[in-house]
Amino acid sequence: MTRPDWLIIGSDARFKKAAAHLRKKGFTVIHHGRDQWDEKTDALMLNESPIRVVLPIHPPEGAPAPGVLEKVSCLFAGRIDAAWKEAAELSGKTPRFYLQEERFIWENACLTAEGFLATLYQFGEGPIAGRQWIIAGYGRVGKTTARLLRAMGAEVSVLARSPLQTAEALSEGFGILEFDGAGLRDGILVNTIPSQWLDPSSPFYTSRIYDLASAPGCLKPGSVHEYYRLLPALPGRYFPDEAARILSEALCRMDN
Template sequence: MTNLKWCVIGTDPRMEKLAILLKNLNVQVLFLQTKAWSYQVERDLMSFEPDILVLPIQPLEIVTDTIGLDYFENVQKCFVGKLSPEWTRFFEASEIDIERYLENEQFIWLNAKLTAEGFIAAYYLEEHETVAGKHFMISGFGRVAKLLATQLKRMDAHPQIVVRSPVQLAEAQAMGYEVKKLEHGISCEKSIFINTIPAKWLTADYHSLLTTCQRFYDVASSPGCLALEGDFSHTYRLYTSLPGQFLKEDAAKLLFKCVTESVQHLKGGTLCYKESE
């Protein structure tokens, strides 16, 4: 019997839960709770010699002089989230088989659904009040925004979509949402603002949003949309990795399904990780 050896890296709670789910399949798992690629990580990988490596959604900070290929010598597949320029150059120069789970459509949509539900959990924790009857302005109209607007509407809240794209404005309006163009000097009209746009667009031109909204929740990817200097902690809240924070069990199961289904063709990659007799 030959078992695949897995190494899971990251501080997001879903990564630790993923390691537990893998261990329940009686495979060898090394879990490294860190945000950085360090000399200690290299020593651990050299000792463990994993076949499968799962990197976190946010790219690991590199605190070594370089990333050595020696530490990937036995890696048959590496699952990656977002990649920094340094990690991109490394993988492009190597022959390592990588799979970007953030490009898996099923994972993306279901993770977006968890993000929407995670916001509701964060809102309850922060505000201690129901969403019913409240007015929300949502910037962007991608997967997270669509699922979040749907969820809020079902809960008797009043979501309004705020975007710059004429196409997205028309799409949101056709789907029955109130819409407003995201433009300089826009007012939030004392609504609760939720950003889903993964770009640092909140500049001085949009400062009025922070002064007119009840609360500004940023649920886009790190580092969020805030591009202003100053202390906005009384209004602005950055909530990244909501599935891992509030729905870590379901988030881990989703990632588990994504990575295990992708290794069936590898040596030792059956569901029970046994070689055929």
């Protein structure tokens, strides 16, 4: 029996389409459209014995049985938790993280920023230009979003923990805010910081919060905000074909 080149796991639309992109490149690919790992997944692995396995962005619920991953040549993942770290170590695998592949990060950030704009228009939130926007975090998604909003006429300030990111934002002409809320005017917050750092009842208060980070988002546990929206996985939601292309190409680059 010929072993399939790839097993791609995940219900996100981009993963099914990424499988199709890889097939066009001549690979044999199985797409397992679930976000759980259970006995069925173990059976699929043992029956098909794929050469490479791609996990979804967030680790699947559950973990493989002992010995299931041992024949896999490469394990690709977005992020892994303690259970998956242990499973990888027991099988002697070192995961390759596509969320750390530099080109993928930037291309995905561009799609995220455009998906954010599409969401705003879909919600009927009004125009971008002439309004005060605060970008929390100045990594790839934060930078791309800040630049896109400014190009559309927005007044953009940046809130960053890193002195290097603060310096970068200043060098690009963005305003700078502090986490204590000093200098803050009423504005719209776009969060890209992947941690629960924000207490909306603190001096740092904004009229709207759009959270582009992954769940559980930026609000501290127990905190609520009337106009808070968590918006994960925007590339897969709005641009599944393009998101699938950049994912499949990143996997191929990392496989070399």
